[in-house]
Amino acid sequence: xxxxxxxxxxxxxxxxxxxxxxxxxxxxxxxxxxxxxxxxxxxxxxxxxxxxxxxxxxxxxxxxxxxxxxxxxxxxxxxxxxxxxxxxxxxxxxxxxxxxxxxxxxxxxxxxxxxxxxxxxxxxxxxxxxxxxxxxxxxxxxxxxxxxxxxxxxxxxxxxxxxxxxxxxxxxxxxxxxxxxxxxxxxxxxxxxxxxxxxxxxxxxxxxxxxxxxxxxxxxxxxxxxxxxxxxxxxxxxxxxxxxxxxxxxxxxxxxxxxxxxxxxxxxxxxxxxxxxxxxxxxxxxxxxxxxxxxxxxxxxxxxxxxxxxxxxxxxxxxxxxxxxxxxxxxxxxxxxx
Amino acid sequence: xxxxxxxxxxxxxxxxxxxxxxxxxxxxxxxxxxxxxxxxxxxxxxxxxxxxxxxxxxxxxxxxxxxxxxxxxxxxxxxxxxxxxxxxxxxxxxxxxxxxxxxxxxxxxxxxxxxxxxxxxxxxxxxxxxxxxxxxxxxxxxxxxxxxxxxxxxxxxxxxxxxxxxxxxxxxxxxxxxxxxxxxxxxxxxxxxxxxxxxxxxxxxxxxxxxxxxxxxxxxxxxxxxxxxxxxxxxxxxxxxxxxxxxxxxxxxxxxxxxxxxxxxxxxxxxxxxxxxxxxxxxxxxxxxxxxxxxxxxxxxxxxxxxxxxxxxxxxxxxxxxxxxxxxxxxxxxxxxx
DNA sequence: ATAGTCCTTTGCAGCGCTGCAATCGCATCT
DNA sequence: AGATGCGATTGCAGCGCTGCAAAGGACTAT
Numbered sequence: 109x110x111x112x113x114x115x116x117x118x119x120x121x122x123x124x125x126x127x128x129x130x131x132x133x134x135x136x137x138x139x140x141x142x143x144x145x146x147x148x149x150x151x152x153x154x155x156x157x158x159x160x161x162x163x164x165x166x167x168x169x170x171x172x173x174x175x176x177x178x179x180x181x182x183x184x185x186x187x188x189x190x191x192x193x194x195x196x197x198x199x200x201x202x203x204x205x206x207x208x209x210x211x212x213x214x215x216x217x218x219x220x221x222x223x224x225x226x227x228x229x230x231x232x233x234x235x236x237x238x239x240x241x242x243x244x245x246x247x248x249x250x251x252x253x254x255x256x257x258x259x260x261x262x263x264x265x266x267x268x269x270x271x272x273x274x275x276x277x278x279x280x281x282x283x284x285x286x287x288x289x290x291x292x293x294x295x296x297x298x299x300x301x302x303x304x305x306x307x308x309x310x311x312x313x314x315x316x317x318x319x320x321x322x323x324x325x326x327x328x329x330x331x332x333x334x335x336x337x338x339x340x341x342x343x344x345x346x347x348x349x350x351x352x353x354x355x356x357x358x359x360x361x362x363x364x365x366x367x368x369x370x371x372x373x374x375x376x377x378x379x380x381x382x383x384x385x386x387x388x389x390x391x392x393x394x395x396x397x398x399x400x401x402x403x404x405x406x407x408x409x410x411x412x413x414x415x416x417x418x419x420x421x422x423x424x425x426x427x428x429x430x431x432x433x434x435x436x437x438x439x440x441x442x443x444x445x446x
Numbered sequence: 447x448x449x450x451x452x453x454x455x456x457x458x459x460x461x462x463x464x465x466x467x468x469x470x471x472x473x474x475x476x477x478x479x480x481x482x483x484x485x486x487x488x489x490x491x492x493x494x495x496x497x498x499x500x501x502x503x504x505x506x507x508x509x510x511x512x513x514x515x516x517x518x519x520x521x522x523x524x525x526x527x528x529x530x531x532x533x534x535x536x537x538x539x540x541x542x543x544x545x546x547x548x549x550x551x552x553x554x555x556x557x558x559x560x561x562x563x564x565x566x567x568x569x570x571x572x573x574x575x576x577x578x579x580x581x582x583x584x585x586x587x588x589x590x591x592x593x594x595x596x597x598x599x600x601x602x603x604x605x606x607x608x609x610x611x612x613x614x615x616x617x618x619x620x621x622x623x624x625x626x627x628x629x630x631x632x633x634x635x636x637x638x639x640x641x642x643x644x645x646x647x648x649x650x651x652x653x654x655x656x657x658x659x660x661x662x663x664x665x666x667x668x669x670x671x672x673x674x675x676x677x678x679x680x681x682x683x684x685x686x687x688x689x690x691x692x693x694x695x696x697x698x699x700x701x702x703x704x705x706x707x708x709x710x711x712x713x714x715x716x717x718x719x720x721x722x723x724x725x726x727x728x729x730x731x732x733x734x735x736x737x738x739x740x741x742x743x744x745x746x747x748x749x750x751x752x753x754x755x756x757x758x759x760x761x762x763x764x765x766x767x768x769x770x771x772x773x774x775x776x777x778x779x780x781x782x783x784x
Numbered sequence: 785a786t787a788g789t790c791c792t793t794t795g796c797a798g799c800g801c802t803g804c805a806a807t808c809g810c811a812t813c814t
Numbered sequence: 815a816g817a818t819g820c821g822a823t824t825g826c827a828g829c830g831c832t833g834c835a836a837a838g839g840a841c842t843a844t
Contacts, residue, residue, distance in 0.1 A: 113800060124824045129802060137822055159564045160507055161800030164498045164829050171541075171564075179530075180523035180727065189517050192544065201564065203509075204542040206530065226497045226509075226539065334728060370708045389518065390672060451830060462794050467832060475792060499830030502799050 112153040121149035132157055172416060173203040173227040177235035181332075182388040183358065184233065187254070190409035191231065198417050203227055207235070229416045235299070250419035250426075252412045256302035261428045264415045268403045268435040270302065274309020275316070276437045277383050277401050278355050282317045284443055286353035286381055289314075290325035292340040292365060293332055293357025306357050306385070325351055332357055337364025345372055352380060353443075359384035359391040362398050366442065382442040396441030407433040450491040459487035470495055510754060511541040511565040515573035519670075520726040521696065522571065525592070528747035529569065536755050541565055545573070567754045573637070588757035588764075590750045594640035599766045602753045606741045606773040608640065612647020613654070614775045615721050615739050616693050620655045622781055624691035624719055627652075628663040630678040630703060631670055631695025644695050644723070663689055670695055675702025683710055690718060691781075697722035697729040700736050704780065720780040734779030745771040 114132075118125040123142060130138050131146040138146075149155075163169050174191055176184040192202045203226070229250035251263035256270055281289050291310045295303035307326060314321045327343065329336035337356055341364065344350055356362035362384030369376050376382055376396050384391055387402035411431050419426050452470075456463040461480060468476050469484040476484075487493075501507050512529055514522040530540045541564070567588035589601035594608055619627050629648045633641035645664060652659045665681065667674035675694055679702065682688055694700035700722030707714050714720055714734050722729055725740035749769050757764050 111800095114802095115800080125800090126802080126824055127822085130823085133802085135802095139822070142822080158502075158800050160498065160502045160505075161829095162802075164496075164502045164799085164831090165801040166803080167498075167829070169498060179517075179527050180520055182518055182520075185518035185523055188542075189544065192517075192542075201541060202543075203539060204526075204530075205540075206527065449830095452832095453830080463830090464794055464832080465792085468793085471832085473832095477792070480792080496830050499799095500832075502801085502829085503831040504833080505799070 111158070112155045113158070114155075117146065117149045117153055117155050120153060121146045168228050168420070169226055170199065171201045171203055171227045172229045172231060172413075172420075173205055174231045174233075175205045175207060176233045177207050179204065179206045182360065182390060183386045186388060187233075187405050187409065190405045191413060194409045194413040198413055200228070200413075200417070229420045231412050231416060247425075250416055252416045252419070254408065254412060256305055262425070263428045264412075264419070264426075264431060265428070266408055266412045266415070266431045266433060268401075268408075268433050270305035271309045271312065273385075273401045273403075273435045273437075274306040274355070275312045276309075277385065278310050278313035279316065280399070280437055280439060280443060281353040281355060281381055281383060282313060282319065284353075284377075284381060286351075287319065288322065288325070288349065288351045288353070290327065290344055290351035290354045291357070292327045292329060292337055292344075292354055292361050294326050294328045295330075296328065303357055306355075310355055329357075329361065332361050334360045334364035334367070337361030338368045339364070341365035341368035345369075345374075350380070353377075354380060354382050356382060356384045359386045359388045359398055359400055361385075362400070362442070363390060366396070366398070377441070377443050377445055384442075387438060391440070396446070399440040399443040400438055402436050402438050404434045404436075449496070450493045451496070452493075455484065455487045455491055455493050458491060459484045506566050506758070507564055508537065509539045509541055509565045510567045510569060510751075510758075511543055512569045512571075513543045513545060514571045515545050517542070517544045520698065520728060521724045524726060525571075525743050525747065528743045529751060532747045532751040536751055538566070538751075538755070567758045569750050569754060588754055590754045590757070592746065592750060594643055600763070601766045602750075602757070602764075602769060603766070604746055604750045604753070604769045604771060606739075606746075606771050608643035609647045609650065611723070611739045611741075611773045611775075612644040612693070613650045614647075615723065616648050616651035617654065618737070618775055618777060618781060619691040619693065619719055619721060620651060620657065622691075622715075622719060624689075625657065626660070626663070626687065626689045626691070628665065628682055628689035628692045629695070630665045630667060630675055630682075630692055630699050632664050632666045633668075634666065641695055644693075648693055667695075667699065670699050672698045672702035672705070675699030676706045677702075679703035679706035683707075683712075688718070691715075692718060692720050694720060694722045697724045697726045697736055697738055699723075700738070700780070701728060704734070704736070715779070715781050715783055722780075725776060729778070734784070737778040737781040738776055740774050740776050742772045742774075 114125045114128050118128045121128065123146060127138065127142060128146050129135070131143050159170070172195055174188060176188065178184060188204065195202045229252070231252050231254065233254040247262060253263055253265045255267055278289060291307060293303055294300070294307045310326070311321055325344075327340040329340055337360065340361070341354070344354070345368065354365055356365055362382050366376050366382055369380055374380060382398065384398045384400040387400045391398035391400055411433060415431065452463045452466050456466045459466065461484060465476065465480060466484050467473070469481050497508070510533055512526060514526065516522060526542065533540045567590070569590050569592060571592040585600060591601055591603045593605055616627060629645060631641050632638070632645045648664070649659055665678040667678055675698065678699070679692070682692070683706065692703055694703055700720050704714050704720055707718055707720075712718055720736065722736045722738040725738045729736035729738055749771060753769065
């Protein structure tokens with residue numbers, strides 16, 4: 109049994125298919141009488157537009173793809189959670205893809221031949237991809253990049269001011285009287301741009317307060333996971349001169365660090381104050397709750413979708429811009445106590 | 447500038463469009479000579495098939511949608527992480543949707559008129575949806591349901607044997623000598639089927655060991671999050687007779703419970719043993735690592751996709767079946783120590 | 785040499801919808 | 815009455831691809 113088509117509806121309603129199309133799309137001027145007739149026919153036949161055909165006819169798919177490194181990282185999951193409704197509101201469906209941070213996979217996605225025309229645009233949050241890889245992409249694909257990149261002028265970039273945010277975070281630790289402050293999460297290599305910006309903020313805050321930086325307190329980690337935080341914190345505690353505060357490059361790292369501290373019988377924040385980054389939901393409910401830098405995820409999602417829609421709608425190239433979403437410092441129990 | 451089409455390639459290669467199509471799709475018999483000619487033309491023009499047109503022509507979109515209640519729940523994120531590659535291997539793209547557990551949203555998705563023909567099938571992990579809601583859905587939509595439901599015969603259901611798994615989990619606690627065992631996560635109302643199965647296993651394990659069940663040790667929670675576990679555990683510790691072990695209905699709940707225990711200066715598992723459910727990544731790296739029931743997520747994903755593909759490919763109704771993926775008990779530090 | 789066989793290649797038509805521009809019908813104006 | 819204007823409706827053609835069945839070509843068998 110065939111699905112009912114526009115033509116079927118038109119026949120029943122006694123109008124042309126084109127008019128039915130107009131009704132369905134709310135186009136143009138249609139008399140109330142005609143509209144009603146058509147709508148009755150639609151209801152009677154249970155007509156549902158064939159999205160595929162519509163897409164082909166007007167050359168767009170109405171879908172955008174959001175590419176993240178890991179779906180199971182709370183930050184990305186929460187971001188996605190914000191992007192999906194924003195995109196839907198703009199009339200787009202969201203396809204999700206994950207790359208596992210694999211550079212090959214990441215560049216195959218932005219590169220030519222991707223997946224044909226299944227999506228009209230892409231919101232991409234690269235991880236293992238360096239700046240160069242982004243430049244060899246298909247220039248026709250509307251692209252908005254999230255995170256710590258800089259636009260080469262052919263795509264938009266949305267992020268928060270990481271250096272400023274990190275400076276605030278560390279400044280907060282200094283303000284509450286801490287003097288031996290560690291940093292967990294540095295990644296001093298090409299694909300570690302995000303981490304490096306945070307390290308820069310770490311230094312800036314020290315400089316602003318006239319404090320020296322103990323380089324040995326900057327601990328590198330391969331990723332920003334709980335286990336990384338837990339391990340790094342354990343290493344810090346093994347030292348003769350453990351820190352009295354730690355700036356963690358993600359809330360997951362902070363969570364791992366806190367875990368280690370509690371397991372060692374230390375108190376947070378009394379013995380060691382901890383501040384994280386990302387403001388994931390877990391951090392709001394743990395014990396202690398985690399002080400953090402909260403990027404405005406709703407704004408990031410909204411801005412990203414808005415820009416992407418703009419790009420997709422334009423027939424001429426849109427110059428790439430740098431866009432900043434707001435962030436704020438949220439002091440919680442892990443720095444200011446109960 | 448138009449994208450190059452099949453016709454352009456055909457012209458350049460000096461063959462018919464149909465032959466180019468055959469080459470692109472690896473169809474039928476094509477001479478090596480012809481194939482090579484065509485492939486050269488494709489490369490020269492940078493031709494990419496228009497997926498939209500292909501979809502329209504053969505009446506399928508090549509996409510399936512996976513609907514989960516929350517994207518930011520690790521269990522769902524990990525499941526999705528398994529489903530996406532499995533679907534891709536079968537030639538399908540994955541659309542992701544989340545319902546926030548909202549019954550209205552959930553039923554609008556499975557109901558008629560959903561999103562037209564944008565997806566060929568759906569893998570659905572309902573939460574707030576009761577059995578009845580599932581039955582009023584569009585019968586033409588191939589559907590595979592995950593979790594703790596039972597099929598009404600028009601769709602497939604994939605899950606693990608929750609009662610057996612829960613029985614094993616609690617049996618393990620009994621085996622290591624615990625006698626006052628609590629359960630955190632019960633949901634004694636219509637949409638709490640998953641929870642109820644676990645409670646049933648909890649009772650079964652007690653019965654098998656000839657132990658009485660202390661009803662007051664069965665704690666209900668609204669969701670399966672960390673905060674729920676933390677709160678419930680705190681309540682248990684306030685009692686005059688706290689438990690010596692807890693069966694948590696998810697690893698997140700377990701994680702929250704452990705957090706509370708450590709914060710109270712108690713030791714896990716020495717003072718209180720904890721076992722979770724889901725085997726999420728966090729549980730493998732925390733401290734202590736969390737003993738858990740590990741559903742074979744890879745198998746769930748594979749089976750779900752396989753069945754869905756079968757349904758989508760069949761023109762006649764496929765009877766719905768109940769499918770079970772394997773699970774296993776993984777004892778870790780939170781029950782057997784370091 | 786002719787018929788028969790088998791494999792490769794082709795042409796046609798159409799998936800269901802929409803952009804475009806033409807057309808129709810009606811009311812208003814001179 | 816005829817001309818003019820304007821909004822509502824329509825027809826055409828085509829988006830780019832594939833299913834189908836038939837045509838073509840090369841080769842073998844008689």
